[in-house]
Amino acid sequence: MAQLPNLTNRSSFLILWTGQLVSSIGSSMSGFAIGIWAWEITGKATTLTLMGFFSTLSSIVIAPVSGAIVDRFNRKLVLMVGDTVAVLATIIITLLYLTNHLQIWHLYLTSAVVSTFNQLQSLAYSASVSLLVPKQLYTRVSSLEFLSSYGSNIIAPVLAGYLYKVIGLLGIWLIDISTFAIAISSLLFICIPKPPQTDQNENPAIWQGLGYGLRYILARKSLLALLGVTFFFWFAHDVGDSLYSPMILSQTENNTLVLGTLASAAGFGGVTGAIIVSTWGGFRQRIKGVLFGMIGAGLSKIVFGLGRTPWVWIPAQFCSSFNFPLNGSSDTAIWLAKVAPNVQGRVFAAHSLALQIASAFAYLISGPLADNIFVPAFQSEGILTVFFAQFGTGTGAGIAFLYVICAVCMLIVGLIGFSMRSLRNLERNTPDHDEITV
Numbered sequence: 001m002a003q004l005p006n007l008t009n010r011s012s013f014l015i016l017w018t019g020q021l022v023s024s025i026g027s028s029m030s031g032f033a034i035g036i037w038a039w040e041i042t043g044k045a046t047t048l049t050l051m052g053f054f055s056t057l058s059s060i061v062i063a064p065v066s067g068a069i070v071d072r073f074n075r076k077l078v079l080m081v082g083d084t085v086a087v088l089a090t091i092i093i094t095l096l097y098l099t100n101h102l103q104i105w106h107l108y109l110t111s112a113v114v115s116t117f118n119q120l121q122s123l124a125y126s127a128s129v130s131l132l133v134p135k136q137l138y139t140r141v142s143s144l145e146f147l148s149s150y151g152s153n154i155i156a157p158v159l160a161g162y163l164y165k166v167i168g169l170l171g172i173w174l175i176d177i178s179t180f181a182i183a184i185s186s187l188l189f190i191c192i193p194k195p196p197q198t199d200q201n202e203n204p205a206i207w208q209g210l211g212y213g214l215r216y217i218l219a220r221k222s223l224l225a226l227l228g229v230t231f232f233f234w235f236a237h238d239v240g241d242s243l244y245s246p247m248i249l250s251q252t253e254n255n256t257l258v259l260g261t262l263a264s265a266a267g268f269g270g271v272t273g274a275i276i277v278s279t280w281g282g283f284r285q286r287i288k289g290v291l292f293g294m295i296g297a298g299l300s301k302i303v304f305g306l307g308r309t310p311w312v313w314i315p316a317q318f319c320s321s322f323n324f325p326l327n328g329s330s331d332t333a334i335w336l337a338k339v340a341p342n343v344q345g346r347v348f349a350a351h352s353l354a355l356q357i358a359s360a361f362a363y364l365i366s367g368p369l370a371d372n373i374f375v376p377a378f379q380s381e382g383i384l385t386v387f388f389a390q391f392g393t394g395t396g397a398g399i400a401f402l403y404v405i406c407a408v409c410m411l412i413v414g415l416i417g418f419s420m421r422s423l424r425n426l427e428r429n430t431p432d433h434d435e436i437t438v
Contacts, residue, residue: 021152022183023182025155026175026176026179029172032161032260037164044371049363051107053363054108056360058116066119068345069345076124076192079124079187083183083187084180085114085116086180091177092110098170123352131192131341140281140282142332143277146324150267150269150324157264157267161261162260213351217351220430222425229291232358236362238358239369239402240410250399273326282329287417290334292327292414294414298413300319300322334426335347374399375398377398
């Protein structure tokens with residue numbers, strides 16, 4: 001694992017990371033179980049994708065002010081508020097479930113509310129990293145975030161898939177609530193330094209934060225090129241990813257154990273990739289890590305979409321997730337190095353807004369595309385069954401075909417990235433924030 005700085009900052013970072021790991025395990029279990037419940041109730045891919053849409057939409061709404069809030073207010077407090085709102089939302093839907101009043105729209109609403117504060121929490125966490133660790137460890141420390149998220153995927157899905165049949169949604173939500181309590185408690189023991197204020201942007205008006213972040217990125221062509229490539233990569237990814245659960249459930253007769261096993265395979269792949277990046281430190285030219293990660297993920301997902309059995313899905317899912325720590329930690333390290341800590345909240349908010357718009361549009365169109373176009377085209381008399389017989393017929397076949405199209409697009413985006421000079425030369429053309437003389 002990466003060597004972290006000593007004294008107070010080292011302890012604070014490790015406690016912060018551990019608390020988020022525990023919380024992510026509970027959240028993953030809860031999200032996994034809710035997805036199964038919603039699919040069983042409706043049998044429509046659109047139901048699941050709309051949860052992602054409303055969640056992303058609320059993040060877009062808060063984005064114009066989220067960066068300035070994070071830059072202005074205590075980042076530790078912002079983290080605590082995010083966890084508190086999440087646990088309160090879980091308690092509310094638990095009470096609705098106990099009184100037999102829980103409906104799909106309740107999940108849409110609570111997901112939107114929680115996502116609003118998760119946006120602030122995520123920005124506060126990202127903007128705190130550069131205050132706790134030196135820049136030579138940015139790639140390694142960023143990989144620990146992937147170790148946390150994918151580590152929770154090793155345990156949470158299989159455990160949730162099993163417990164869903166034993167203790168149901170209620171029991172899983174109670175576990176989720178307890179993990180939030182641990183995360184909130186852990187924050188009481190840490191200290192996150194305030195960022196140094198060095199220019200006229202020390203006290204920006206809250207409503208001006210997003211505009212500043214957008215102007216900052218637009219003024220730096222290499223960072224804009226990086227954001228553009230990332231935008232299209234994640235759009236293609238999210239269209240396919242939003243259909244992942246209904247694709248597997250429809251092809252396995254709602255076998256939650258298979259779905260959980262695949263999620264655990266993803267977890268093992270992500271943890272393996274994160275450990276390697278954390279130990280290795282990534283490419284010296286971090287942009288190579290971003291683009292090679294895109295290409296590797298695209299190739300793996302093509303194989304996954306073409307598969308028909310767990311014997312193909314499991315290794316393909318492992319390989320797919322293996323690439324994301326390299327891609328994501330390299331991308332994060334670039335932004336941490338190029339953007340000064342005192343404006344990271346606003347710049348990261350603009351960056352996040354662009355990717356959330358991609359995700360929202362992906363979630364909005366993926367369900368209708370699957371339910372109304374690709375699934376009918378792969379019924380027994382469907383138009384595409386003649387040309388793509390290897391996908392089979394039925395709901396799962398139609399969704400799998402769309403999934404493969406998305407994976408091919410991910411691969412193409414990574415290849416295009418290598419052809420862009422402004423992107424290849426990003427780290428040479430754009431100096432690190434601590435190398436700029438004022």
